[in-house]
Amino acid sequence: MNALQVLWRRQVIKYLRSRSRIIGSLGQPLLFLLVFGLGFGKIFEAAGQGSYIKLLAPGIMIMSVVFTAIFTGIEIIWDRQFGFLKETLVAPVSRFSIMFGKTLGGATVSVIQGVIVFIITLLVGFHPIWAGVVPAIIGLFIIGALFSAFGIALASKLKDMQSFPIVMNFVVMPLFFLSGSLFPLNTAPTVLKILTEINPLTYGVDLIRGLLGGVYQFSLGLDSIVLLVATALVILWGAYSFKKIEA
Amino acid sequence: MEKMIEAQNLTKKFDSLTAVDSINFEVPKGTIAAFLGPNGAGKTTTIRMLTTLLQPTSGETKVNGFSHKEVDKIRHSFGIVFQDPSLDDDLTAEENLVFHAALYGISKKDAHGKIDEVLNMVDLNDRRKDFVKTFSGGMKRRLEIARSLMHTPAVLFLDEPTIGLDPQTRNKMWEYVKELRTTKGLTVLFTTHYMEEAEKAADIVFIIDHGKIVARGTVDEIKKSTDTKTLEEAFLKLTGSDIRPSEASAADAFKSQARAWGRR
Numbered sequence: 001m002n003a004l005q006v007l008w009r010r011q012v013i014k015y016l017r018s019r020s021r022i023i024g025s026l027g028q029p030l031l032f033l034l035v036f037g038l039g040f041g042k043i044f045e046a047a048g049q050g051s052y053i054k055l056l057a058p059g060i061m062i063m064s065v066v067f068t069a070i071f072t073g074i075e076i077i078w079d080r081q082f083g084f085l086k087e088t089l090v091a092p093v094s095r096f097s098i099m100f101g102k103t104l105g106g107a108t109v110s111v112i113q114g115v116i117v118f119i120i121t122l123l124v125g126f127h128p129i130w131a132g133v134v135p136a137i138i139g140l141f142i143i144g145a146l147f148s149a150f151g152i153a154l155a156s157k158l159k160d161m162q163s164f165p166i167v168m169n170f171v172v173m174p175l176f177f178l179s180g181s182l183f184p185l186n187t188a189p190t191v192l193k194i195l196t197e198i199n200p201l202t203y204g205v206d207l208i209r210g211l212l213g214g215v216y217q218f219s220l221g222l223d224s225i226v227l228l229v230a231t232a233l234v235i236l237w238g239a240y241s242f243k244k245i246e247a
Numbered sequence: 248m249e250k251m252i253e254a255q256n257l258t259k260k261f262d263s264l265t266a267v268d269s270i271n272f273e274v275p276k277g278t279i280a281a282f283l284g285p286n287g288a289g290k291t292t293t294i295r296m297l298t299t300l301l302q303p304t305s306g307e308t309k310v311n312g313f314s315h316k317e318v319d320k321i322r323h324s325f326g327i328v329f330q331d332p333s334l335d336d337d338l339t340a341e342e343n344l345v346f347h348a349a350l351y352g353i354s355k356k357d358a359h360g361k362i363d364e365v366l367n368m369v370d371l372n373d374r375r376k377d378f379v380k381t382f383s384g385g386m387k388r389r390l391e392i393a394r395s396l397m398h399t400p401a402v403l404f405l406d407e408p409t410i411g412l413d414p415q416t417r418n419k420m421w422e423y424v425k426e427l428r429t430t431k432g433l434t435v436l437f438t439t440h441y442m443e444e445a446e447k448a449a450d451i452v453f454i455i456d457h458g459k460i461v462a463r464g465t466v467d468e469i470k471k472s473t474d475t476k477t478l479e480e481a482f483l484k485l486t487g488s489d490i491r492p493s494e495a496s497a498a499d500a501f502k503s504q505a506r507a508w509g510r511r
Contacts, residue, residue: 006349014337083333087394090298091350092322246301 003093004101011075011105015112022113025071029064029117033057033124036182049184057121057128058136058208059181062143065114066201069144070172072106073151074164080245081161089245099152099242103235106148107141114140132211139211139227143204146231147172149238156241179205185217200230248275250309251402251434252297257306259292259458266292268458269306274436274451276401277428281449282438283482285491289458290438291330294406297436298327311401323351326395330406330438332387336380340371340390343379344397351398358397365393368423385416392420396427403427405437409444421448442479452478456486 015021037056044052079085088098115137122128128136154167178192179201185193196202207223210216216223252274259267267289274280282290295301297308299318308315311324334343341362348358366372369389379387388408395403403424409417425448427433439445445452446466454462454469462469462485466478473481 002352003350006346010335010338010342010346013342017337079335082336083329083331084335085333086300086329087333087347088350090300090322090327091347092319092352093350 003091003097004104007088007098007101008105008108011072011102012108015109022116025064025068025113026116026120028067029060030120032063032182033060033117033121037124049187053121053124053126054213055184055209056182057118057126058212059179059205060121061114061117061140062179062181062201062205062208063176064117065110065140065144066147066172066176068110068113069106069147070151070168072102072109072148073153073155073158073167074161075106076102076152076155076245077158077161077164085245095243095245096239099149099239100235102152103145103148103238106151107144110144110148111137111141114144128212129214132214136208136211139204139207142227142231143201143208146200146204146227146234149231149235153234153238153241156238156245175199175201178202180217181205200226203227203230248277249312250274251276251278251311252280252436253307253309254293254297255307255309257293257296257308258304259289259296259301260304265458267296267303270455270458270460272453272460272463274434276434277432278450279424279428279435279437279448281445281452282436282455283440283442283445283452283478284438284455285486287491288455288486290455291406293455294327294404294436294438298322298325298404323398324400325402325404326398326400327404328388328391328395328406328408330410332391334379334387334391334394337378339376339378340366340382341375343390344394347394347397353398361397365397368396369393370419384411385413388412389416389420392423399431400433402434402436405435407438407440409439409441417444424448442477442482446478454482454485461485 033056037053041052076085079088154171155164158164158167178195178199180196185196185202188196203218203223203226206217207220207227210220210223250273254270254272256269256271257267258265258269270293282293284290292301296303296315297310299315299321303315310321313320313324315321335346338346344362344365345358348361353361362375363372366375369392371386371390371393374382374386379390382390392408409420412420424433424435428435437448449466451464452466452469453460462472462481464472469481470476470478473484475481475484
């Protein structure tokens, strides 16, 4: 086993062992699915926009992936406070490998979470295009990697746990709400439209929605390119920040 | 004698504070050396520079003949037990060691035998499948020592290794370390606040204060030069008896908080 593998494995093992985390992190997506689905579904459909669950289900999967992935950052702060990070930093392994291993681990864990939510959306009446499921899971993995790396980049700059909820409220929540996860972009006002169009997550949402529902706001090509470029850039940023971290 | 640890004009400044002030020292192969000094004297900062966790402001360090710029070679050369625990509580003892083996590029085949060997050495083989969170402080320390020796380092750094250990565990720990020094020529640098520990274990002693080495030599030489009967008296004579101001770190604050709320 090499360093990359063992870092990845540690994260997956720890995730699978913490049942409370798996169940706890399903609460929020479930709440959104039920409240928005039941609350807005009828109005949305009455307004002639088609099936709301078809629009909402991919958005909620992404929500679950994004929130689980960003947790990778919290784990780094935790590891630093409890000393384990030193064991990793003093080892003959490059900082980039450590950061990349954690990114892959975070992406894997968040995809597992996303797939669980996908199964739930099936139970509440979501009918996906089955041929798109595997590509969509790959898409969710890339979104997971993007936000794991983002979490690592932020965590490398934060000194304690207390500042992480602030990041959640002022960075992650706006990114999620301005990604078109919960409402269609074609009817949104211009300001909102501009804000969503500069948000890379919007293209991730569109990609998953297109793969599972068949309708793209942009296109498969544009969505994939924006998502991949954004992920690569954030991984580089995360690696750079992590390089500066002190145990 | 081959020099295993060297520092030349080693200096570390944090903003206006000079934590380590142009110190020079060396530790020959197979020697157990002690770093003594009041809180904030610069002991841990020096160890952090020697172990590549901190870049010196100026000066040179060498471990096992490698300069601090040869990061990977230097990191393969030493093992370290940190002042604070650095195990993953949510993994088993064995998993912690497997993790270490992978980080140090020990093959799966070799790792198996090595894990057995080090666990036997610290009498933890029967607890290998247990989660570290079920371990007492002394057992965690023993596991950390075992882990630090897994990649057969030439040099071992111990930063206050015996804090919170009972005399039995402390004795046992020094037994392993001394045995490894004799059988494998292991070189050891440790810091401690227990003077009797330094008297018992150390071949040479460095007393550090305000970032400078204020005395060095064998315990007897230091006692003789200060005209005192015990190392503790010598230490107080050299560093004064005022209590040093020290602040709780962010990590300390976090830990008390985590204890109050329960971890996960």
